[in-house]
Amino acid sequence: MSDIFLIALRAEAPALADHPKTFCTGVGKVNAALAAARLIEQKRPARVWNFGTAGGITVGGGIHQCTRFVQRDMDVRPLGFAQGQTPYEEHIVLSLGDHGLTCSSGDSFVTDPALSIPADLVDMEAYAIAKACAHAGVEFVCYKFISDRADGGSTEDWSANVHRGEDSYIEVLRRAGLWS
Numbered sequence: 001m002s003d004i005f006l007i008a009l010r011a012e013a014p015a016l017a018d019h020p021k022t023f024c025t026g027v028g029k030v031n032a033a034l035a036a037a038r039l040i041e042q043k044r045p046a047r048v049w050n051f052g053t054a055g056g057i058t059v060g061g062g063i064h065q066c067t068r069f070v071q072r073d074m075d076v077r078p079l080g081f082a083q084g085q086t087p088y089e090e091h092i093v094l095s096l097g098d099h100g101l102t103c104s105s106g107d108s109f110v111t112d113p114a115l116s117i118p119a120d121l122v123d124m125e126a127y128a129i130a131k132a133c134a135h136a137g138v139e140f141v142c143y144k145f146i147s148d149r150a151d152g153g154s155t156e157d158w159s160a161n162v163h164r165g166e167d168s169y170i171e172v173l174r175r176a177g178l179w180s
Contacts, residue, residue, distance in 0.1 A: 004045045008052050009124050013166040032125035036132035047139040050129045051169040053162055054121040055110050055150030063168035066142040067100030068093050069130040070161045092128045110150040122150050143172050
């Protein structure tokens with residue numbers, strides 16, 4: 001199995017979820033990290049693809065490739081570390097290159113536009129999957145569909161749009177020769 005596809009929830013892409021190379025991680029960084037690490041060990045993929053919904057900070061609707069990943073809820077500034085940095089690790093940002101956007105992952109649903117989030121979009125799993133892939137030396141590819149604006153209407157917007165990214169995910173896989 002050279003590629004596997006990870007989504008958090010079946011509701012994000014029901015047809016994609018039925019594909020034999022697709023696995024649901026569950027919501028949040030812990031679930032995503034555990035699932036990604038287990039699947040990398042079991043399936044030995046050359047490449048892991050992550051698709052899912054995200055709140056847009058600097059970008060509007062549509063699908064966007066992410067190549068930089070940060071933690072938004074790691075706050076150890078009192079210990080002298082930068083916001084988002086895991087203590088005693090060198091890097092704050094996991095980077096796959098400069099051609100995509102920055103995704104900030106955290107275990108909270110962003111609904112406050114007044115928050116200062118140094119990222120283009122927010123989700124709950126990508127950082128954890130990127131880190132599991134980096135640790136295992138597996139290529140990581142990530143695309144997120146903007147389901148909401150990470151503001152006061154995010155809950156309702158996400159609920160209405162959670163499934164709308166599926167056609168875009170499948171088109172990305174079709175262009176990569178992984179979907180017929």
